[in-house]
Amino acid sequence: MYLRKLGRQLIATGCLYFAMPVYGHAVLLSATPGADAVVHGASVPVQLRFNSRIDRKRSMLRLIDPRKAEHVLTIGSETSPDVLVSSLDASVKGLYILQWQVLAVDGHITRGEFRFRVE
Numbered sequence: 001m002y003l004r005k006l007g008r009q010l011i012a013t014g015c016l017y018f019a020m021p022v023y024g025h026a027v028l029l030s031a032t033p034g035a036d037a038v039v040h041g042a043s044v045p046v047q048l049r050f051n052s053r054i055d056r057k058r059s060m061l062r063l064i065d066p067r068k069a070e071h072v073l074t075i076g077s078e079t080s081p082d083v084l085v086s087s088l089d090a091s092v093k094g095l096y097i098l099q100w101q102v103l104a105v106d107g108h109i110t111r112g113e114f115r116f117r118v119e
Contacts, residue, residue: 026050026082026104028112035114039090044118046073046086048100053081058103061086066094066118090118 032047033039046061061073061084073086090096099113 025108026052026054026102026110028100028110031098031114033116035116037116039116039118041118042089042091044088044090046084046088046098047079048084049080050082050084050102050104053105054084055103055105056084059084060099060101062099063088064097064099065090066092066096093118 027050028048029051030047030049033044048061056075056077059075061075063071063073065071071088073088076085079085084100084102088096095115095117097113097115099111101109101111103109
């Protein structure tokens with residue numbers, strides 16, 4: 001009898017454990033410039049907003065310019081905890097690729113990229 005009751009308690013506890021919501025994996029909510037955007041001018045502000053707080057020190061922004069050269073962008077520190085900001089020199093017209101990698105505060109890493117054009 002005792003073992004049967006203990007078994008039911010273990011099963012109930014296991015169900016509660018696995019039914020807990022999963023948190024993490026910072027999701028990109030918005031970006032400036034946006035994916036497939038066309039921007040004008042040599043100085044382009046960058047802002048990425050996520051659905052959760054991120055660890056800026058362990059996050060990365062990389063730019064691939066039209067010449068296929070890679071540039072690591074400096075991430076600004078004076079923003080909301082769910083936002084990455086930077087700026088880039090887009091003096092060369094053409095297609096740019098912005099790659100990002102963020103670490104959510106719970107330890108999950110998320111990566112992505114999008115393209116935009118400078119004219």
